[in-house]
Amino acid sequence: xxxxxWLIMAGAFLLAMGSCRSAKKIQTAVSKKDTSHxxxxxxxxxxxxxFISEVYQGIQKNRIDFRTFSAKVKVEFAGNDxxxxxxxxNIRITRDSVIWVSINALLGIEAFRVMIxxxxxxxxxxxxxxxxxxxxxxxxxxxxxxxxxxxxxxLLIGNPVFLDSNIISYRxxxxxxxxxxxxxxxxxxxxxxxxxxxxxxxxxxxxxxLRSRTGNISYGGYELKGGQRFSTSRRITLTEKTKLDIxxxxxxxDFNLDLSFPFAIPRNYKSQ
Numbered sequence: 725x726x727x728x729x730w731l732i733m734a735g736a737f738l739l740a741m742g743s744c745r746s747a748k749k750i751q752t753a754v755s756k757k758d759t760s761h762x763x764x765x766x767x768x769x770x771x772x773x774x775f776i777s778e779v780y781q782g783i784q785k786n787r788i789d790f791r792t793f794s795a796k797v798k799v800e801f802a803g804n805d806x807x808x809x810x811x812x813x814n815i816r817i818t819r820d821s822v823i824w825v826s827i828n829a830l831l832g833i834e835a836f837r838v839m840i841x842x843x844x845x846x847x848x849x850x851x852x853x854x855x856x857x858x859x860x861x862x863x864x865x866x867x868x869x870x871x872x873x874x875x876x877x878x879l880l881i882g883n884p885v886f887l888d889s890n891i892i893s894y895r896x897x898x899x900x901x902x903x904x905x906x907x908x909x910x911x912x913x914x915x916x917x918x919x920x921x922x923x924x925x926x927x928x929x930x931x932x933x934l935r936s937r938t939g940n941i942s943y944g945g946y947e948l949k950g951g952q953r954f955s956t957s958r959r960i961t962l963t964e965k966t967k968l969d970i971x972x973x974x975x976x977x978d979f980n981l982d983l984s985f986p987f988a989i990p991r992n993y994k995s996q
Contacts (some may be wrong), residue, residue, distance in 0.1 A: 736758055739763055743983065745862070750833055753755060753793065753805045757797070758842070768984060772821040772894075774892050775894070775896075776894055779901050779903060779916070779921060779970075780889065780891065780903065782850050782916075782920075782921035783884060783887070783903075783916060783921050783923075785915070785921075786871045786921055786922065786923075786953070787883045787918075787947075788881050788882060788883055788954065788979075789952075790817075790819055790881065790952070790953045790979045790980060791818070791819055791975075791979075791980045792816070792817060792818050792819070792979065792980055792981055792983050793815070793816070793817040793819075793880075794815065794816045794817070794976075794978045794981060794983055795814075795815050795861075795974045795975065795976060795977045795978070796812065796974070796975045796976045797811070797812070797813045797814075797815055797816055797973065797974050797975070798810065798811075798972070798975070799811050799812070799813060799970065799971070799973075800810055800970070800971045800974050801860075801968065801969060801970045801971070802921060802965055802968075802969045803966065803967065804966050805967075806906055809941070810833075811827055811828065811829070811835075812827075812828045813825055813827045813828065814826045814828075815824060815880060816984065816985060817880065817881070817920075818985075819877070820842070820873040820874070820877070821841065821842075822839060822840065822841050822985055823838075823839070823841075823873070823877060823880070824838070824839050824840075824985040824987070825838040825839075825840075826831065826838075829851070829989060830985065834850055835849075835850055836848065836849055836851075837850065837987060838904055839987045840860065840863070840987065841860070841873065841878070842860060842872075842873040842874070843859065843860050843873075844857070844858065844859060844860055844914070845857075845859070845860055845862045845863065846858075846987060846990065847886050848987070848993070853990070853992060853993050853994065854993060854994055854995075854996045855989050855994070855995055855996070856991045856996050857995065858996070860872070861866075867949040869909075869937070869939070869962075870909055872952075879941075882923070882943060882954060882955040882958070884907065884914060884923060885903070885926070886907055886910045886924075886926075886928055887905055887907075887908060887912055887914055887943075888907035888908065888910050888912065889903045889905070889962060890905055890906050892904050892905070892906055893905050893916065896918065897918075898918065899917065899918055900915050900917060900918055900924060901915070901916055901917075901918050901921075902914065902915045902916075903916075906931070908931070909930070909931060909933060910928045910929060910930060910931060910939075911928070911929045911930075912926060912927070912928055913925075913926070913927040913929075915927075916924050922941065922943070922946055922952075922953060923943040923955065924943060924944075925940065925941065925942045925943070926939075926940070926941040927939075927940050928941075929938060930942070935964065936963070936964060937963070937964040938960075938962075938963050938964075939960070939961065939963070940960070940961045941958065941959070941960050942958065942959045943955040944956075944957040944958075945955075945957030945959060945973075947977075949977040949978070949980035950977075950978060950980060951979075952979060954974070954977055955974075956971070956973065956974040956975070956977065957971075957974075958970075958971070958974075959971050959972075959973040960972075
């Protein structure tokens with residue numbers, strides 16, 4: 725059940741700005757996990773600083789701004805055993821207020837209903853007639869990463885997560901630009917298209933060298949939805965002691981409609 729919950733909540737993952745520090749010191753600190761070849765940022769080169777600023781601002785301008793969001797999503801996920809499971813879900817969001825998810829089992833029967841607010845999580849297990857009421861910290865317990873309501877919201881919408889303005893290096897070619905940023909929790913290798921700065925991939929590595937926690941998020945299938953460029957195809961891979969691989973296909977995407985968030989708890993449901 726936790727896998728079903730996490731995969732939908734995270735979009736089913738995963739997995740912002742800070743003050744700048746010395747690029748040389750930071751590069752040394754994260755070099756053990758850095759498998760990419762990137763050009764160090766040299767503060768004395770104003771053209772490099774301008775280029776990085778231009779790309780960063782382009783990414784920020786691409787962030788989807790919305791009042792409400794709704795979509796139907798087909799989700800495939802697999803754990804360590806490689807066995808794949810498919811579910812369908814309906815997602816509704818009111819920005820910074822509520823995330824509502826209905827997860828369907830076989831034959832379109834609703835199996836779970838989830839409502840998340842900035843401070844709480846409610847999970848209705850319709851198969852076992854159980855209601856779970858938790859604090860929002862339950863997201864972190866299930867996902868095994870410091871995920872907040874707002875991180876989850878950005879992940880589902882398709883905005884970048886764990887992107888810090890502390891950019892220590894970059895790489896560019898004819899098709900893509902990659903920026904390496906270092907935040908409090910993760911080192912993020914974010915790749916975007918050179919032409920329009922649309923997200924392509926985010927590779928997250930834990931700053932804590934004692935952990936082997938990593939995440940990969942890929943974005944594709946861009947379509948114009950309600951005036952917004954929206955990634956309809958996502959793949960999320962989370963790895964630490966175990967591995968979780970998630971693929972999501974978004975359909976019937978709508979922005980800024982008036983939505984309802986039904987969540988009645990039947991009297992015969994047991995608390996857990």
